[in-house]
Amino acid sequence: MILGTVKGTVYSTRKMEHLVGYKFLLVEPMYGNKKELIVAGDTLGAGVGELVLVTTDETVQHGLDHPSPIDAFIVGIVDNPPVMGK
Template identity: 40%
Template sequence: MLLGEVVAKVWPDKILPSLQGRRLVLVRPRGDGADLVAIDPLNVGVGTVVLVATDEAAAAATGVPTADAAVVALVADSATKR
């Protein structure tokens, strides 16, 4: 799992049937690491700090066997950052 900030919503031109109707967001990890696209079942907003599950944990959390990353917890919202 990793901690990161949602930096954008993602709108794909084409998508796998298993991801149809699922919201996707671009997450920038805190510290080192490349940005990643995650399934967002929590409907978080841009600027929100989130916990992202990866690999098998992401698949289990979303019920999508092909999921590599999924937002699983809201850590802080941009309005509550200090």
């Protein structure tokens, strides 16, 4: 999984019906290329500025209540930025 910071919300009116009911957030990776923002589904209520844990690909499905074409999802809100060496 990757750690990232929530930067905003993505709104889509015309979308596949399977996506209805999920909120989609723009997430900036904490490590690596910060310019490669991704869009992740959210049901935990993460807010702008919060550090989150994002899972990707087919593993997302194990956190949904019905299969949906979504390849990134917020699975946790991180308590504090990790401290190296602990």
